[in-house]
Amino acid sequence: MSNLTRRGMLAAGSAAGLGLARGGAVKLAPGKPALLGGTPLFARPSGSWPIFDEKEEKALAEVVRSGHWFRGNGDNVKRFEETYAQLAGTKHCLATSSGTAALQTSLAALGVGPGDEVLLAPYTFVATLNVILNMYALPVFVDSDIETAQIDARKIDAAITKNTVAMIPVHLAGNVADLDEIMKVAKARKIPVVEDTCQSHLSEWRGKKAGSYGATGCFSFQASKNLNCGEGGAIITNDDDLYEKCFAYHWNGTGQHNKNYVDVMHGTKFLMTEFQAAVLSTQLERLEKQTQHREQNARYLTSMLKEIPGIHPAAMYPGCTRNVYHGLIFRYNKEHFAGMPKEKFLKALGAEHVPAGDGYDALNKRRYLKNALNSRGYQRIYSKQRLAQLEERNQLPVNDRLCQEVVWVSPATFVSDRAHMEQIAEAILRIQKHAGEVARA
Numbered sequence: 001m002s003n004l005t006r007r008g009m010l011a012a013g014s015a016a017g018l019g020l021a022r023g024g025a026v027k028l029a030p031g032k033p034a035l036l037g038g039t040p041l042f043a044r045p046s047g048s049w050p051i052f053d054e055k056e057e058k059a060l061a062e063v064v065r066s067g068h069w070f071r072g073n074g075d076n077v078k079r080f081e082e083t084y085a086q087l088a089g090t091k092h093c094l095a096t097s098s099g100t101a102a103l104q105t106s107l108a109a110l111g112v113g114p115g116d117e118v119l120l121a122p123y124t125f126v127a128t129l130n131v132i133l134n135m136y137a138l139p140v141f142v143d144s145d146i147e148t149a150q151i152d153a154r155k156i157d158a159a160i161t162k163n164t165v166a167m168i169p170v171h172l173a174g175n176v177a178d179l180d181e182i183m184k185v186a187k188a189r190k191i192p193v194v195e196d197t198c199q200s201h202l203s204e205w206r207g208k209k210a211g212s213y214g215a216t217g218c219f220s221f222q223a224s225k226n227l228n229c230g231e232g233g234a235i236i237t238n239d240d241d242l243y244e245k246c247f248a249y250h251w252n253g254t255g256q257h258n259k260n261y262v263d264v265m266h267g268t269k270f271l272m273t274e275f276q277a278a279v280l281s282t283q284l285e286r287l288e289k290q291t292q293h294r295e296q297n298a299r300y301l302t303s304m305l306k307e308i309p310g311i312h313p314a315a316m317y318p319g320c321t322r323n324v325y326h327g328l329i330f331r332y333n334k335e336h337f338a339g340m341p342k343e344k345f346l347k348a349l350g351a352e353h354v355p356a357g358d359g360y361d362a363l364n365k366r367r368y369l370k371n372a373l374n375s376r377g378y379q380r381i382y383s384k385q386r387l388a389q390l391e392e393r394n395q396l397p398v399n400d401r402l403c404q405e406v407v408w409v410s411p412a413t414f415v416s417d418r419a420h421m422e423q424i425a426e427a428i429l430r431i432q433k434h435a436g437e438v439a440r441a
């Protein structure tokens with residue numbers, strides 16, 4: 001470890017709440033924080049992403065030369081689906097053009113539409129909300145759990161009404177939401193679960209893959225994801241009928257897969273191309289090893305961050321048997337940093353070249369949500385009273401606090417080396433040591 005041992009971190013953590021060494025093993029990197037004119041601690045860029053070599057080039061070239069570029073005449077998509085379903089431990093996998101497409105297809109297959117309510121996690125990417133709005137259903141947020149940054153599953157039951165037709169919990173940042181509680185409520189209230197697993201490829205709950213518990217599990221293979229092909233997505237499910245409906249919907253309702261579904265439902269065009277699938281299959285061969293690497297680095301960083309006063313890495317529920325760390329989330333408490341606002345802390349981290357960002361805005365307060373609910377379509381479907389009630393139901397005090405406090409260390413960081421983890425911890429300690437000055441800078 002560069003200048004800092006874990007034991008030292010403990011000492012640092014208890015040294016007047018400043019992360020300062022009281023002699024002994026911890027030697028903070030000398031010098032001032034970069035924001036105050038010091039040399040950035042993080043000299044090298046973080047792990048480069050995506051990782052590829054001539055295998056991806058060869059896979060792509062083969063598709064080009066075959067002339068079989070779409071799933072109708074090639075077999076790359078199908079092959080990927082078979083492998084991914086096997087990996088997920090589900091009967092089916094349907095590849096889609098994106099994670100958003102996977103979520104929307106799931107909702108369509110479940111028959112979600114105008115008048116319906118869909119529960120969702122509020123601390124997530126906009127797509128989780130957008131797909132509900134795309135179906136002209138009402139998004140009902142369930143507040144977050146401050147300790148894990150996941151949906152607070154204990155609050156789901158109270159959010160269900162006679163109009164609730166589905167719920168979308170999100171497994172955020174490689175971690176897993178409380179699937180015991182989610183599935184218990186879902187079964188008791190007969191509400192299908194669409195697991196938004198877009199950030200949690202290979203994550204596990206009690207030894208089974210996240211995404212395989214609900215009616216469907218939806219994945220994203222967008223460029224930043226642990227498994228990616230630039231853009232792409234997939235749905236996994238054990239439900240034969242739902243699979244057929246998803247297939248039909250994602251191919252303009254054509255029932256290409258099963259003649260019983262011809263002309264049964266309308267749909268859209270969310271197909272994965274043969275190019276995407278070829279790259280994805282190659283990337284998939286790297287996934288397990290990369291994931292183990294991520295886990296080791298992220299666990300190491302977590303162990304160090306935990307010891308810094310005012311830094312609270314997101315906890316895992318006991319049922320989460322594998323967190324694949326699509327980034328690392330921690331809460332920042334400015335009281336331990338001389339009252340320095342999070343924005344300033346992020347600026348100071350940025351100056352040290354630590355790849356960190358401030359995460360998501362409060363989705364329930366986004367202007368576009370208000371605009372959607374005020375749109376002609378929504379106003380026609382829902383009474384003013386119902387929309388006003390929705391606004392009241394969608395107050396999320398815990399999530400508001402979460403959004404204010406969260407710092408997100410970027411996913412690519414964790415495919416880099418162990419020394420980078422130490423540099424991140426050191427950078428935070430250095431900022432903390434000079435917090436008063438940095439805050440005033």
Ligand SMILES: Cc1ncc(COP(=O)(O)O)c(C=O)c1O
Nearest residue numbers: 098099100125127198220221222
């Ligand atoms: C939680 C979550 N849901 C949904 C999506 C949408 O996936 P895509 O970007 O592939 O459409 C993402 C992607 O960033 C995500 O992180």
